[in-house]
Amino acid sequence: MCILDKINKAKKYIQNIYSTEIDVAIILGSGLSSIVNDIKDKTVIKYSDIPGFPVSTVVGHAGELIIGNLNKKKVLVLNGRFHYYEGHNMEAVTFPVRVIKSLGINKLIVSNAAGGMNKDFKAGDLMIIKDQINLTGDNPLIGKNVDKLGPRFPDMSECYNKDLIKLAKEKANELHVKVQEGVYVAVSGPNYETKAELNMLINIGADAVGMSTVPEVIVANHMGMKVLGISCITDMAIPDKLEPLDHEKVIEVANKSMIKFVSLIKEVVKDI
Numbered sequence: 460m461c462i463l464d465k466i467n468k469a470k471k472y473i474q475n476i477y478s479t480e481i482d483v484a485i486i487l488g489s490g491l492s493s494i495v496n497d498i499k500d501k502t503v504i505k506y507s508d509i510p511g512f513p514v515s516t517v518v519g520h521a522g523e524l525i526i527g528n529l530n531k532k533k534v535l536v537l538n539g540r541f542h543y544y545e546g547h548n549m550e551a552v553t554f555p556v557r558v559i560k561s562l563g564i565n566k567l568i569v570s571n572a573a574g575g576m577n578k579d580f581k582a583g584d585l586m587i588i589k590d591q592i593n594l595t596g597d598n599p600l601i602g603k604n605v606d607k608l609g610p611r612f613p614d615m616s617e618c619y620n621k622d623l624i625k626l627a628k629e630k631a632n633e634l635h636v637k638v639q640e641g642v643y644v645a646v647s648g649p650n651y652e653t654k655a656e657l658n659m660l661i662n663i664g665a666d667a668v669g670m671s672t673v674p675e676v677i678v679a680n681h682m683g684m685k686v687l688g689i690s691c692i693t694d695m696a697i698p699d700k701l702e703p704l705d706h707e708k709v710i711e712v713a714n715k716s717m718i719k720f721v722s723l724i725k726e727v728v729k730d731i
């Protein structure tokens with residue numbers, strides 16, 4: 460089946476359940492799912508019920524699409540995402556973003572857990588993503604371009620929208636939530652980085668490293684969506700101070716930052 464038909468099938472399935480216009484979509488990263496509790500009048504759709512959706516395999520990723528009201532806005536939340544390291548190809552990793560756009564949603568908030576490589580950061584900080592580097596070794600736009608979705612050579616000069624960044628900073632200020640700002644680099648994972656790799660990532664200009672987000676943001680830009688990205692710095696990934704890391708620790712720190720994250724997202728959504 461061609462990608463347009465696949466997208467259309469998923470779109471129709473969702474629209475049969477929920478057909479009202481939606482203001483913004485939010486992709487939740489590892490350990491950042493509690494915002495779901497604040498959504499009112501929820502419609503919950505299991506990924507496994509949506510035609511064409513892959514199935515998430517990571518602990519801490521629920522695998523549900525939730526539509527409802529958050530701070531007087533209609534939001535669609537993807538609770539659980541698909542990672543390249545799970546063995547999904549890039550088309551599968553980014554399929555939910557294609558479907559979101561087909562529902563008429565033009566604004567996307569992406570979030571993730573990331574390792575902090577900037578010496579001014581500390582574990583538990585939130586970082587507004589100002590730009591990104593794709594070091595996954597792949598690209599979701601490789602292959603024949605589907606012109607109905609976007610151009611062959613999409614512009615990425617403002618892959619994270621300036622106005623949304625400004626809004627997020629203002630809201631963080633009002634809430635007295637300290638936010639960092641920086642460049643997010645995506646690697647394929649699933650291993651965490653070696654010290655030599657971290658040295659390289661710092662040298663190429665990245666402030667935070669993770670294993671997601673970049674493919675989705677490329678596809679969102681391909682389709683002309685406006686994107687805001689927020690990383691939760693769950694661990695410090697500084698080569699000479701590197702400590703052993705595991706997924707449980709990442710989830711634990713992300714969970715601790717969840718209150719800040721949720722309050723910021725709620726405020727941003729209100730004025731988006």
Ligand code: HPA
Pocket residue numbers: 572573574575651652668669670693694695696704709
């Ligand atoms: N590296 C890569 N991915 C991550 C990290 C990290 O240190 N922390 C959370 N996700």
